[in-house]
Structures are given as C-alpha cells and as structure tokens.
Amino acid sequence: MAILPSLLTAFARRVKANFVKKTHVTDAIQAQFLRDLLLVQRDTELGKQYKVAQIKTIDQFRAQVPILPYSSYEPLTERIAQGESNILTPDRVVYLTLTSGSTGKKKLIPTTRRSQNIVRQATLTSIGFLSEALARQNRQFGKLLVTNSVQKWGRTAGNIDYGPSSAGVLRMDKRLYRQFFAHPYETLQLGDSLARHYVCLLFALREPTMRGMIANFPMLILRTCNYLERYAEDLIQDLEKGTIAPWLEIEPEIRNQLEKMAIASPKRATQLHEILHSQGRLTPKLAWQNLSFVATARGGTSDFYFQRFPTYFEDTPIFGAVYSSAEGIFSIYPDVNQDGSILAIESCFFEFIPEDQWEAEHPNTLLATEVRVGDRYRILITNYSGFYRYDIGDVVEVVGFYNTAPLIVFLHRRGGFVSSTTEKTTEFHATQVMQALQQEFSLPLEDFCITLSENDFPARYLVNIELSQSYKLDDPQAFLRCFDYKLKEVNTHYEISRKDTIPAPQLQILAPGSFATIRQRQLQKGIPDSQLKFPHISEDRNFLMGLSVEKKIDL
Structure with a gap:
C-alpha cells in the first residue's frame, strides 16, 4: 500500500528532532553506541580476538584494539563471502557491498539488517532536515x-x-x-x-x-x-x-x-x-x-x-543529504547550500587522528567533542558492519559545531596526491585552483586532470583541460601562469619546490569528448556508473593515453 509522501515527511521530521536532541549530549550518545556495539560483537571471531567483552571504557577500547586498514579485514570479508558466519558480526549478512574501486582496490563490505536500519535512520533524519529547510524558503x-x-x-x-x-x-x-x-x-x-x-x-x-x-x-x-x-x-x-x-x-x-x-x-x-x-x-x-x-x-x-x-x-538549492561511503554513514547535512554536515553520532563510533599524528605508528586519537574548528583530521569508524577503528583514509576539516556535535567537510582521500618531488599536491588543492580559474577567465570546463610529464626529471605538471562546448580560451599562457601562481598560493610546498627543482607546468587542451572517453574506460573496468568518481589528479602516466591533444602551451 502506498504511503503518502506527506506522512513520510512528517515522520522524518520527528526522527530529525530526536537526532537534534542527541547532539546536545554527543559524548554520552557516542559512549552508549560503543557499549551497545561491543556487547553485540563480543562473541564474533574478531570480537574474541580483541577480547572486546572485557572492554569497559573508551580508553580501554583505544588501548586494546589497533587502528586497522581494509587489508586487515579482507581475509575475513572473503570468508564471509564464502558463507562463514559470526566472523565480523553475529547478524546474518544479507548483502555484500562492492565498493566502486575508482580510487583504489575494490572492497567487500558486509551489510546486515541492523546496519541497513542505521542507513534508513540517517536517510530519514536527512529528509527531515531538508523538508524543514525547504519550508523556510517557501519550497x-x-x-x-x-x-x-x-x-x-x-x-x-x-x-x-x-x-x-x-x-x-x-x-x-x-x-x-x-x-x-x-x-x-x-x-x-x-x-x-x-x-x-x-x-x-x-x-x-x-x-x-x-x-x-x-x-x-x-x-x-x-x-x-x-x-x-x-x-x-x-x-x-x-x-x-x-x-x-x-x-x-x-x-x-x-x-x-x-x-x-x-x-x-x-x-x-x-x-x-x-x-x-x-x-x-x-x-x-x-x-x-x-x-x-x-x-x-x-x-x-x-x-x-x-x-x-x-x-x-x-x-x-543544493543539498548534501548524507556524507557516506559503502563502509558507513559519516555525517548528515542540516541545511541546503551548506558544506558543513553534522557528525552522524547514531551511525558509528568516531575517532579523529590529528594531522600531526598521521605519520605515527600508533597515533593518538581525539573524540568527537575534542576536535578543533579549522583543523584537519583523518576519520576512524567503528560500526555494525563489524569494523573496529577502521581507517578509511578520508581527510575532513572541522568547520564548526552543531550543539556539541562537530560539523565536518570532506576534503580528500589521504594518499591521493601528485608529487614531482615531495610537494604532495592533493585533489583538494587542484580543485581549488581550477575552480578559481573558471571564475577568473569566465571559462566553464568540461573537466580537468593534473598529471605529470613522462620524460622530465623532476617531472613537470601537465594541466589537461577540456573546454565546454562552444567556448574558447583566448589567452592560454595567461591561464597557465595563473594556474602556477594559484597553486603556489594553496600549496606552500609546491611554491618552495617551484623556486628550485620543479619545472614550469604545461597546459594541454584536449579534444572534445576526451573526458567522456576516460569515464567510459572506467565503466568498462566494472565501476558502477552511479559511483563513478573522476580523479582530478593522477600519478599514472598512462591515465590519459590515447587522447587527442589539440594544443600544448608552455610558459
């Protein structure tokens, strides 16, 4: 039987109101989430390995369970795929989510009815926020x-x-x-x-x-x-x-x-x-x-x-809905046209690795209420898919607080960068620059990708762009100079290295349809079209192989 969308919206607003109440007591909600989860997971194979039944406090949890990347879980998820039970979760695994693999190796993520209920709860919370935001604008x-x-x-x-x-x-x-x-x-x-x-x-x-x-x-x-x-x-x-x-x-x-x-x-x-x-x-x-x-x-x-x-x-208006991945729900957007989203304190237990701890073998972590506005963190999740202190590699910035829950913005995936020497230009750097150039030159781009030259040492940056239909770049040298200047502004390490070792960048204007070809190649690799993420930086010297370059411009 069909349910009227108006009734669903009213229900979503109640779910959202309950979530908002909980953001006043973030620490208590997070602590309770972890206690409940460890109680459920204590007799699983991984739960027994880390003796989670003995854990009484968050500090004990952090001391007893190591921070783990996906490679530590891969043998276990493969066994789940073969039909073994009670490995990561005592609940029956009803679906295995296959990640897109567009930014790395594909992963298998267990989904249970309990973990799916959490996704539904976050979705309804998001709809509640959206419907109220639209009402404020008479939409x-x-x-x-x-x-x-x-x-x-x-x-x-x-x-x-x-x-x-x-x-x-x-x-x-x-x-x-x-x-x-x-x-x-x-x-x-x-x-x-x-x-x-x-x-x-x-x-x-x-x-x-x-x-x-x-x-x-x-x-x-x-x-x-x-x-x-x-x-x-x-x-x-x-x-x-x-x-x-x-x-x-x-x-x-x-x-x-x-x-x-x-x-x-x-x-x-x-x-x-x-x-x-x-x-x-x-x-x-x-x-x-x-x-x-x-x-x-x-x-x-x-x-x-x-x-x-x-x-x-x-x-x-543009609404972010939820910031999530196959592995979990990270945050929920409280309004339209806003980048900051509220940590999804009912969806996972969260920890944050400060930037000065990223290279440490055993990094210290902060809890949700301990993070600072303006700082960047690597985010860890513990959830009902059976992951403990899982390091997905996402880098977020804290931009404020919603009551006592942090507002976060996704920046980029850690490890995703290009380097001619040691400057580590991230996708976030590259996008900031190209966004500014589109505005300054009133030039909408179909897309872009920064790669490195093959025969120079150190390598030069290749700025590969495809112009939107019927647009023309009248002064490509000015565009390239501006790229070089703005990248120095956003990435100090690039500025330092450009003074000495990194050669001047080169602009390559690609033929129409080039990036459509690249996306088609990704789809042919088995990446679902609804999960297609296009990399705007790549150290793969063959990433754009075979595309037609209409014009090359040097400084």
Whole structure:
C-alpha cells in the first residue's frame, strides 16, 4: 500500500528532532553506541580476538584494539563471502557491498539488517532536515528523479547477493524509497545506463510538479542534464505518443512492463515542446518549474562542478543529504547550500587522528567533542558492519559545531596526491585552483586532470583541460601562469619546490569528448556508473593515453 509522501515527511521530521536532541549530549550518545556495539560483537571471531567483552571504557577500547586498514579485514570479508558466519558480526549478512574501486582496490563490505536500519535512520533524519529547510524558503519536498541502478551483480559462493552500495540500499528499502520516485521503481532495473536515464527522464517528465533530483556526485547530475538536452525531441515525442524509443537497449521483459505503464501525455508534451522551441533547449529548471532542490555530494571536488549548475538549475538549492561511503554513514547535512554536515553520532563510533599524528605508528586519537574548528583530521569508524577503528583514509576539516556535535567537510582521500618531488599536491588543492580559474577567465570546463610529464626529471605538471562546448580560451599562457601562481598560493610546498627543482607546468587542451572517453574506460573496468568518481589528479602516466591533444602551451 502506498504511503503518502506527506506522512513520510512528517515522520522524518520527528526522527530529525530526536537526532537534534542527541547532539546536545554527543559524548554520552557516542559512549552508549560503543557499549551497545561491543556487547553485540563480543562473541564474533574478531570480537574474541580483541577480547572486546572485557572492554569497559573508551580508553580501554583505544588501548586494546589497533587502528586497522581494509587489508586487515579482507581475509575475513572473503570468508564471509564464502558463507562463514559470526566472523565480523553475529547478524546474518544479507548483502555484500562492492565498493566502486575508482580510487583504489575494490572492497567487500558486509551489510546486515541492523546496519541497513542505521542507513534508513540517517536517510530519514536527512529528509527531515531538508523538508524543514525547504519550508523556510517557501519550497516543498516531493517526488524525486533518481537514476541509480538497482541491479545486483551476482551471488557469492556463500549465496550472498553483492553489488554497489546504492543498489543494495534501494533494493532492501524498496517500499520506502519508491514512495518518493517520480518514475516507476522498475525503471531502475535497466542494465544499460543510457536506457535507464532516458526512461527515468521520460516518466519523470509526466510529473510537472516533480520537486527534486538526486545523484551520488555532481558530475552525475550534470550527465543527466546532458541526456535531457540531447534527447529532448525524442523524449517529448515518446511522451506525446505513450511510447518508449525502440532504439534503447532494454531487456524485453522490462520493456514490456514499462510500455504498459507509458501513458500518452499529449498536453504535457505540447507544453515541453513549446519550452524547447522558445528556449532552444530543455533543462531541468525549464522542464520542472517547481523544482525545489538538487541532492548530491558536497565538499571535496564538488564545487568545481557546482559552477556549472546555474546553467541548468538557476538558483535551485543544493543539498548534501548524507556524507557516506559503502563502509558507513559519516555525517548528515542540516541545511541546503551548506558544506558543513553534522557528525552522524547514531551511525558509528568516531575517532579523529590529528594531522600531526598521521605519520605515527600508533597515533593518538581525539573524540568527537575534542576536535578543533579549522583543523584537519583523518576519520576512524567503528560500526555494525563489524569494523573496529577502521581507517578509511578520508581527510575532513572541522568547520564548526552543531550543539556539541562537530560539523565536518570532506576534503580528500589521504594518499591521493601528485608529487614531482615531495610537494604532495592533493585533489583538494587542484580543485581549488581550477575552480578559481573558471571564475577568473569566465571559462566553464568540461573537466580537468593534473598529471605529470613522462620524460622530465623532476617531472613537470601537465594541466589537461577540456573546454565546454562552444567556448574558447583566448589567452592560454595567461591561464597557465595563473594556474602556477594559484597553486603556489594553496600549496606552500609546491611554491618552495617551484623556486628550485620543479619545472614550469604545461597546459594541454584536449579534444572534445576526451573526458567522456576516460569515464567510459572506467565503466568498462566494472565501476558502477552511479559511483563513478573522476580523479582530478593522477600519478599514472598512462591515465590519459590515447587522447587527442589539440594544443600544448608552455610558459
């Protein structure tokens, strides 16, 4: 039976209010979370190994259990995949999340009903915050456009389904999430990415009052916008006739299901055709004039892509929802157009490694209320997937507090940098610079990637850019000089090394479609399209191999 979105929203606001109360007593909530978790996990294989049943205090926990990377868990998750039980968690593992592998080796993360309940709780808290934020702006929460696949990838030898995180979440909580979709749940079952996006757009276009769009990353939102523009005529024609384009690669059984649901909407098709004719294009804001929000990841490299959002969304608010990974929920956003998010104190037990401890063999950690505004930390999680003091490698900055819970912003993954000598330029550095250059030169970029030259020692920085369609860079040398200057500003170690050892950078303007080719290569490696993260720095000298360079510019 369908549940009215308004009832779900009201429930979400109550969940959010309960979460807010708990942020007044962060220490107590975190301590209780750890006690409860250790009680549950005490008789698992890993729990017995670290004698967690004997642990009474947080200090004892930190002294008794080491900080562990994924490599320490990998043999255990492989055994879970083979069907062994009570290894990391006493609960039955109902799904194994396969991480994207776009920033490193793929990992298997156990999901249980208990850990999934925590994800649901965080999602409802997020919806509660969003609905209230929209109400303050006289906007409404409502039906959403979502294009993530719900296909499972297969079953392990131990008879456990596995696949991407978003597919697992949407499958296990199908009854909840389908209430919010502006299109049938069946549209997400399509295997072909283009077909899935097209059909989701087609059904969503029937809903003129659709309120939101959601995707894991801003780049994926822009891809959906591109599909809407590119296939506008086809979509309107299908909408008018109640058909689904025959050239789409759709599994016959699913096509049959969807064609039965595809009702002709000639009046709506006429409205959209008039918009397309008068404006020369179809954007989300033109198609859905009541669009209230876009939900996607904030922090890290997101701002680079957000500079192109006004073209498609005008002043529509951007909401971060939750900052999470396959391994856990880290924080929840309390408002729209805000980068700081509240530590998800009900989702994991958190510790923070200060920057001056990153190279220590046994680093000292801080608790949630001990961190300082303006400082950067590596974040550790202990949760119901069975991970203790797990070092995911994410670097966050504390930007404030929400009551007694810290507000954090994701910066970058530790270890992700390029170095000609020892300067360690991170993706965060690179994105800050390229974001500033887009503004200064009024030049939207399709994308960029900083790599290193192959035949220079020390290597020079190669600034690889692809210009957005119909844009031209009139003074490429000024652009390159400005890149060099701004990188010195944000990375002191680069500035020091440029004075002596690092040669001047080179600008490479790539042919149109270059980064689409790179993304296609990533998809061919098995990275799910809903989890595609594009690296903006790479020490892999072959990362851009085979792409056509239209122009090279030296200082």
